[in-house]
Amino acid sequence: MFSRDTWKEIFQTISKNKLRTFLTGFTMALGIFIVVIIVGMTNGLKNTFDEFFGDDATNTFFLFPNRTSMPYKGYKSGRRIEFDNTDLQDIKDNFAIYLEYITPRISRGALVKYKNESDNYTTRAVGPAHQYNEKTIIMRGRYINENDIKEKAKVAVIGRLVKKDLFGNSNPIGEFIDVGGSAMKVVGVFQDDGGDNEERFIYIPYTTRQLIEKSTDKVDQIIVAFKPEIGIAGALSFEKKLMAFLKDKKVIKPADPSAIFIRNVADQYEQNQQFATVLGWIALFFAGGTMAAGIIAIGNIMLIIVKERTKELGIRKAMGATPKNIIGIILLEASVITTVSGFIGMGLGVLLLQNLGVTLEDYFIKNPYITPGFAIWSTLLLVVCGVLAGLIPARRAARIKPIVALRDE
Incomplete structure (x- = not known):
């Protein structure tokens, strides 16, 4: 054959x-x-x-404060809810069993100058753990650390494209930039797989931003990462308990759907x-x-x-x-x-x-x-x-x- x-x-x-x-x-x-x-x-x-x-961590919650939509315990509806530094510590103390890390985020736009170069960028005032949430890759220098938070240091970590715009081919580490009228020392340059927009951010310590804004202790949002081993079911349980805890602390009616918003990235993923x-x-x-x-x-x-x-x-x-x-x-x-x-x-x-x-x-x-x-x-x-x-x-x-x-x- x-x-x-x-x-x-x-x-x-x-x-x-x-x-x-x-x-x-x-x-x-x-x-x-x-x-x-x-x-x-x-x-x-x-x-x-x-x-x-995949650009950001998927085991995270984003907590956003808003306004109440229901009256409760003598408070009228429409009351503005705010997060502050005590919320960060309370979440750490009460949910340690679930928590992997926590970081605040305060976003502001600012005109940034260096010598004859200038442009408008978004600054993010964050904690050291924010690096894990964004999967930020440090190209030069370092990221924000706990000492920066404690000392309210005027330091900045700039994106790759910010470095390109302001410094060209020169080394920015150790140089000072004017961020909205405040001198910040550049301690790091980062890149981000999320694209060009992500590389136009400037990160500074959140305590430094609070100091600049008349020593306030307010934060725009809180990012909470849960331990991956608890799984989706554990994450949903954590989300429910966290929401109940914050509503109780901020005196919000449990049924109020608008006062605090939680975006569960893991669930969406x-x-x-x-x-x-x-x-x-x-x-x-x-x-x-x-x-x-x-x-x-x-x-x-x-x-x-x-x-x-x-x-x-x-x-x-x-x-x-x-x-x-x-x-x-x-x-x-x-x-x-x-x-x-x-x-x-x-x-x-x-x-x-x-x-x-x-x-x-x-x-x-x-x-x-x-x-x-x-x-x-x-x-x-x-x-x-x-x-x-x-x-x-x-x-x-x-x-x-x-x-x-x-x-x-």
């Missing part, structure tokens, strides 16, 4: 029936090409989700991951449908091939060919065509995904890709199924009687 003459005969048959060969190969190549594109695009969409949520997973299953469903359609199409083509070769097969049987020989020659020819065309379709699909690059980012598809293992596995699966689809007509051809085959018109 695998003799040189057999292979020679197969290639001669293929070359003599170019249209039939093309249709079979095109069906196979198109099927695997579509599968690769669908799976690649889905992976690109997942990349977008991962990048959007899980929901979006679930959404991405559903998209993945939908993509696999369509990919499977495409593969099934390809297999059916190949089976139909194989029926036509066998019908066209009825007389030839009858002559082979009359000359002593066994049913096994008949089935083997048909399936071997089918496997050659489907294997070559299948890998051509896979290669074209992978090549297209690689060349798309960032062109689909506006459609929330970033760096679409398919793993080599999945691409090869799906191609081989489609090839095998396509060949097996030809088994039925091949067995039918093997059972035909020579005299009947020779009479076939």
Whole structure:
């Protein structure tokens, strides 16, 4: 069956029936090409989700104070709620079992100057733990530390693009910049995978900002990170207890939905991951449908091939060919065509995904890709199924009687 003459005969048959060969190969190549594109695009969409949520820590709560919407214990509705430094300490003391770290954040816009250069930037007054929340990467120098907080030091950690704007190629470490009228010593330069906007921030100690603003102890928001080992269920329990604690401390009616807002990043991340997973299953469903359609199409083509070769097969049987020989020659020819065309379709699909690059980012598809293992596995699966689809007509051809085959018109 695998003799040189057999292979020679197969290639001669293929070359003599170019249209039939093309249709079979095109069906196979198109099927695997579509599968690769669908799976690649889905992976690109997942990349977008991962990048959007992966830039910052996902085991965090963001606490924002607002105004009350219900009267309570003698207080009227519309009362403004504020966070202060005591809230930070109280959360540390009462929720140590859940807490990984905590940091305030106070955001202000400021005109920043250095020699003849100036521009407007957003300053974030934070604690040392804020570095973990933003996954800030220090390029030069250091980040804000506990001593800066204690001493209310006038130090600043500037983003990569702030350094580029104000200092060009020179080293900013140790230099002083004017931040909204206050001289700040640059102690670090950071970069952030979140993009250009993230690298235009300037971080300073939150106690320094409070000192500048007439020695207040107020903070705009509080970022709380829970221990990852408590899981989503533990995080939701922590969120509920934390909200109840803060409402009790600030004298807010428990049912008031507006006084304090908590954004649970972990919960949002899980929901979006679930959404991405559903998209993945939908993509696999369509990919499977495409593969099934390809297999059916190949089976139909194989029926036509066998019908066209009825007389030839009858002559082979009359000359002593066994049913096994008949089935083997048909399936071997089918496997050659489907294997070559299948890998051509896979290669074209992978090549297209690689060349798309960032062109689909506006459609929330970033760096679409398919793993080599999945691409090869799906191609081989489609090839095998396509060949097996030809088994039925091949067995039918093997059972035909020579005299009947020779009479076939």
